[in-house]
Amino acid sequence: xxxxxxxxxxxxxxxxxxxxxxxxxxxxxxxxxxxxxxxxxxxxxxxxxxxxxxxxxxxxxxxxxxxxxxxxxxxxxxxxxxxxxxxxxxxxxxxxxxxxxxxxxxxxxxxxxxxxxxxxxxxxxxxxxxxxxxxxxxxxxxxxxxxxxxxxxxxx
Amino acid sequence: xxxxxxxxxxxxxxxxxxxxxxxxxxxxxxxxxxxxxxxxxxxxxxxxxxxxxxxxxxxxxxxxxxxxxxxxxxxxxxxxxxxxxxxxxxxxxxxxxxxxxxxxxxxxxxxxxxxxxxxxxxxxxxxxxxxxxxxxxxxxxxxxxxxxxxxxxxxxxxxxxxxxxxxxxxxxxxxxxxxxxxxxxxxxxxxxxxxxxxxxxxxxxxxxxxxxxxxxxxxxxxxxxxxxxxxxxxxxxxxxxxxxxxxxxxxxxxxxxxxxxxxxxxxxxxxxxxxxxxxxxxxxxxxxxxxxxxxxxxxxxxxxxxxxxxxxxxxxxxxxxxxxxxxxxxxxxxxxxxxxxxxxxxxxxxxxxxxxxxxxxxxxxxxxxxxxxxxxxxxxxxxxxxxxxxxxxxxxxxxxxxxxxxxxxxxxxxxxxxxxxxxxxxxxxxxxxxxxxxxxxxxxxxxxxxxxxxxxxxxxxxxxxxxxxxxxxxxxxxxxxxxxxxxxxxxxxxxxxxxxxxxxxxxxxxxxxxxxxxxxxxxxxxxxxxxxxxxxxxxxxxxxxxxxxxxxxxxxxxxxxxxxxxxxxxxxxxxxxxxxxxxxxxxxxxxxxxxxxxxxxxxxxxxxxxxxxxxxxxxxxxxxxxxxxxxxxxxxxxxxxxxxxxxxxxxxxxxxxxxxxxxxxxxxxxxxxxxxxxxxxxxxxxxxxxxxxxxxxxxxxxxxxxxxxxxxxxxxxxxxxxxxxxxxxxxxxxxxxxxxxxxxxxxxxxxxxxxxxxxxxxxxxxxxxxxxxxxxx
Numbered sequence: 028x029x030x031x032x033x034x035x036x037x038x039x040x041x042x043x044x045x046x047x048x049x050x051x052x053x054x055x056x057x058x059x060x061x062x063x064x065x066x067x068x069x070x071x072x073x074x075x076x077x078x079x080x081x082x083x084x085x086x087x088x089x090x091x092x093x094x095x096x097x098x099x100x101x102x103x104x105x106x107x108x109x110x111x112x113x114x115x116x117x118x119x120x121x122x123x124x125x126x127x128x129x130x131x132x133x134x135x136x137x138x139x140x141x142x143x144x145x146x147x148x149x150x151x152x153x154x155x156x157x158x159x160x161x162x163x164x165x166x167x168x169x170x171x172x173x174x175x176x177x178x179x180x181x182x183x
Numbered sequence: 184x185x186x187x188x189x190x191x192x193x194x195x196x197x198x199x200x201x202x203x204x205x206x207x208x209x210x211x212x213x214x215x216x217x218x219x220x221x222x223x224x225x226x227x228x229x230x231x232x233x234x235x236x237x238x239x240x241x242x243x244x245x246x247x248x249x250x251x252x253x254x255x256x257x258x259x260x261x262x263x264x265x266x267x268x269x270x271x272x273x274x275x276x277x278x279x280x281x282x283x284x285x286x287x288x289x290x291x292x293x294x295x296x297x298x299x300x301x302x303x304x305x306x307x308x309x310x311x312x313x314x315x316x317x318x319x320x321x322x323x324x325x326x327x328x329x330x331x332x333x334x335x336x337x338x339x340x341x342x343x344x345x346x347x348x349x350x351x352x353x354x355x356x357x358x359x360x361x362x363x364x365x366x367x368x369x370x371x372x373x374x375x376x377x378x379x380x381x382x383x384x385x386x387x388x389x390x391x392x393x394x395x396x397x398x399x400x401x402x403x404x405x406x407x408x409x410x411x412x413x414x415x416x417x418x419x420x421x422x423x424x425x426x427x428x429x430x431x432x433x434x435x436x437x438x439x440x441x442x443x444x445x446x447x448x449x450x451x452x453x454x455x456x457x458x459x460x461x462x463x464x465x466x467x468x469x470x471x472x473x474x475x476x477x478x479x480x481x482x483x484x485x486x487x488x489x490x491x492x493x494x495x496x497x498x499x500x501x502x503x504x505x506x507x508x509x510x511x512x513x514x515x516x517x518x519x520x521x522x523x524x525x526x527x528x529x530x531x532x533x534x535x536x537x538x539x540x541x542x543x544x545x546x547x548x549x550x551x552x553x554x555x556x557x558x559x560x561x562x563x564x565x566x567x568x569x570x571x572x573x574x575x576x577x578x579x580x581x582x583x584x585x586x587x588x589x590x591x592x593x594x595x596x597x598x599x600x601x602x603x604x605x606x607x608x609x610x611x612x613x614x615x616x617x618x619x620x621x622x623x624x625x626x627x628x629x630x631x632x633x634x635x636x637x638x639x640x641x642x643x644x645x646x647x648x649x650x651x652x653x654x655x656x657x658x659x660x661x662x663x664x665x666x667x668x669x670x671x672x673x674x675x676x677x678x679x680x681x682x683x684x685x686x687x688x689x690x691x692x693x694x695x696x697x698x699x700x701x702x703x704x705x706x707x708x709x710x711x712x713x714x715x716x717x718x719x720x721x722x723x724x725x726x727x728x729x730x731x732x733x734x735x736x737x738x739x740x741x742x743x744x745x746x747x748x749x750x751x752x753x754x755x756x757x758x759x760x761x762x763x764x765x766x767x768x769x770x771x772x773x774x775x776x777x778x779x780x781x782x783x784x785x786x787x788x789x790x791x792x793x794x795x796x797x798x799x800x801x802x803x804x805x806x807x808x809x810x811x812x813x814x815x816x817x818x819x820x821x822x823x824x825x826x827x828x829x830x831x832x833x834x835x836x837x838x839x840x841x842x843x844x845x846x847x848x849x850x851x852x853x854x855x856x857x858x859x860x861x862x863x864x865x866x867x868x869x870x871x872x873x874x875x876x877x878x879x880x881x882x883x884x885x886x887x888x889x890x891x892x893x894x895x896x897x898x899x900x901x902x903x904x905x906x907x908x909x910x911x912x913x914x915x916x917x918x919x920x921x922x923x924x925x926x927x928x929x930x931x932x933x934x935x936x937x938x939x940x941x942x943x944x945x946x947x948x949x950x951x952x953x954x955x956x957x958x959x960x
Contacts, residue, residue, distance in 0.1 A: 048305070062210070062213070062216075063209070063210020064210070065214065069465060069466055070466065072880040072881055073880055106209070106210075120200055120201070120204045120208055121200055123201065123845045123848070123849050125204065125207055126682035126683070126849055127381070127382065127431075127432065127433045127434040128204075129214065129383045129433030129434060130382045131207055131208055135208065150893070154889040154891070155888075158887045158889050161382065161885055161887065162888075163381060163853070163857075163885065164382075165852055165853050166852030166853045166854075166856030166886075166891055167852075168848075168852045168891065168894055169848070169849055169852065
């Protein structure tokens with residue numbers, strides 16, 4: 028039995044009938060057409076699907092679309108404002124914090140949460156803050172540098 | 184016409200941020216699963232839950248009646264299609280017929296048995312669960328040494344000894360080396376099975392156009408052209424009617440350097456159902472059915488003089504093949520043999536490889552592909568020899584290095600090392616860690632009962648794969664450069680980058696050669712209908728081979744541009760400077776755009792010159808390149824818990840000339856992370872029945888951000904004489920250099936307990952047990 032849901036995604040209203048079992052990540056990617064968040068594991072380990080739900084980073088592969096009913100979702104597509112990159116996006120670019128780019132949308136959303144919780148984290152705090160997101164390309168060092176650099180710019 | 188021309192700053196060697204990043208950081212790139220084609224159906228594959236079993240029956244009746252189901256295919260439907268190909272050719276190689284879907288038996292967990300196609304991803308999965316397969320489980324074998332022991336269950340009934348091949352290679356006089364030896368050290372060393380784990384799993388979208396009889400295959404692959412040739416062969420369709428497109432590829436590491444059953448299956452199905460079909464691998468499928476790497480059991484024997492002079496190295500290598508050969512499976516351990524001399528001068532080697540069939544997924548090329556295994560063995564053996572001789576491991580290495588004046592250096596394995604100064608990066612790394620002081624500190628630590636280790640690896644590798652003679656399908660690479668009528672530049676490369684950043688590196692090369700703005704250069708790859716035939720991206724070849732092709736194509740275009748410049752300037756003495764053609768006498772110049780317009784409008788042409796500005800070059804490398812370097816790792820081991828803390832990770836890698844240091848750093852870091860993963864965390868574990876116990880990311884320990892040390896990476900630059908750019912390749916250096924440095928460091932830390940060797944991964948449990956046993960293990 029399908030259920031009607033209404034979700035605000037990146038500031039825009041979306042309303043659809045969905046199956047209760049539809050995962051939020053599939054709703055975002057296949058119904059709303061936002062393919063920025065990715066699927067990497069389906070077990071909430073890799074974090075490629077991370078989006079913000081009411082301002083909190085969540086792994087959208089392990090929640091249902093119906094659980095997002097009436098709530099606010101921010102995906103990577105909604106991060107840049109009026110064509111201006113978010114400082115984290117800019118920092119990821121400057122610091123070469125991505126290679127294949129597959130983990131990047133989730134990594135940036137988690138980093139966003141990390142800096143919201145702790146605007147001037149130490150290197151160890153950054154590393155622990157990112158432990159729910161896997162990257163197979165970078166060895167994380169440039170990602171850590173990017174988060175540091177974004178934090179430093181925000182604090183400057 | 185302008186009269187002043189300034190030479191722009193060169194881009195070669197600059198930390199330029201990447202051209203490909205804007206789409207990747209904004210979520211607007213298109214990966215395979217982002218593709219949507221009208222009428223697209225979804226496939227879900229029914230796979231074997233058994234390591235070995237006979238298929239007694241398959242019933243698809245219930246599944247076929249489920250909502251949305253369009254078709255179901257089983258082994259009988261694809262019986263007459265070609266097998267999944269292997270390109271490795273060794274004398275006497277046993278190649279089981281690898282059908283796209285299992286016939287009457289399954290050989291590993293994950294073996295595809297049936298494909299369900301439905302209108303929706305969820306419905307396809309529902310129906311796949313309703314396919315009933317009646318199996319009769321059979322005994323399985325998953326350990327390669329057990330597999331080739333007498334009495335093991337046969338993986339393939341036709342070859343009861345489970346031997347896929349035997350291979351022998353010898354160089355120099357190994358018998359004499361061992362007769363001359365004053366000391367011989369022996370060790371069994373394993374390189375465990377690893378799961379490549381690209382963050383994006385594999386996936387395919389196939390579209391059949393009935394009218395044109397053409398098929399477009401979108402696949403997350405590293406080798407679009409080879410895939411086209413080989414899938415056309417499987418299907419028996421003309422190659423030019425098959426188009427392969429690689430969308431954005433979310434990592435490969437060798438795991439997408441292959442031709443998989445699913446790629447041909449989807450192509451076949453699209454043609455059968457007259458609808459486009461998509462299949463995207465789940466992570467569990469990725470772990471059970473995409474190739475694994477490593478899987479070695481190695482028995483090494485190193486012969487030496489008491490003064491530390493190494494004389495010869497013997498190796499008995501048992502390679503876990505898995506149940507089937509994938510594209511290069513059997514060739515990978517032969518690369519290990521080629522690497523056996525390492526950076527050392529000794530000229531005598533002997534190697535025997537046994538390929539062992541097991542009820543596991545195939546092993547094949549995973550970052551480093553045979554070379555990390557070899558380096559791990561060699562660098563462990565050097566440390567074992569140092570321990571035996573009570574010599575400092577740094578001194579022992581320096582004593583045995585090939586010397587700078589000996590290049591090109593012919594090795595006992597038939598290679599010619601291109602260029603090198605092996606002591607240079609090593610001395611730099613030793614100075615950086617202050618090695619002498621570290622050893623003193625270690626002595627103090629030991630007195631205080633603390634376990635501190637210093638580990639060294641001085642590695643060499645074989646890159647820029649490679650001369651065509653050495654690769655089954657050719658080892659060249661191609662590039663086409665097109666200067667468009669507006670002066671914009673398009674590069675078509677036969678390489679297929681998937682994170683390595685060649686869209687940027689290549690734009691840097693073009694910017695320097697033509698004097699154009701990097702932003703005016705577009706690098707196109709991964710579409711066989713657009714790009715001339717190419718080989719692909721693997722074996723640290725993208726820039727060394729593909730970049731060289733580009734460089735040569737650019738030289739051809741520059742000559743042509745000069746002709747148009749000379750014509751426009753009415754001069755016979757012109758040269759290209761900063762995107763302009765300048766008359767050496769008068770200083771007058773014409774712009775790049777002026778020349779492009781002249782070439783395309785063709786109102787007037789230089790003598791013997793065609794209109795247009797397009798050049799293609801197929802670059803055949805005369806040799807491999809041989810990067811080298813030194814990694815030094817300082818560890819502290821917790822004697823109460825067995826936990827390993829990496830205090831310092833210093834690496835100095837010589838990868839030849841560096842085009843973009845920012846990208847190179849990224850390659851080194853990522854490579855080290857994969858080497859460290861092998862050394863400390865990762866292990867693909869099968870139980871005796873063939874179940875993959877590490878079948879999800881919940882169980883397979885991939886390094887996370889907090890597991891990684893800060894990597895202190897720097898370089899020396901010894902240009903390669905093999906190609907016009909002087910580059911050697913960097914994709915695999917970090918992985919190859921890392922694992923022996925880590926393990927040597929931990930063994931060094933545990934030396935007070937008499938520990939001589941530990942097999943990877945160095946889990947705290949393993950280390951703690953060794954401490955408890957006082958090294959008696």
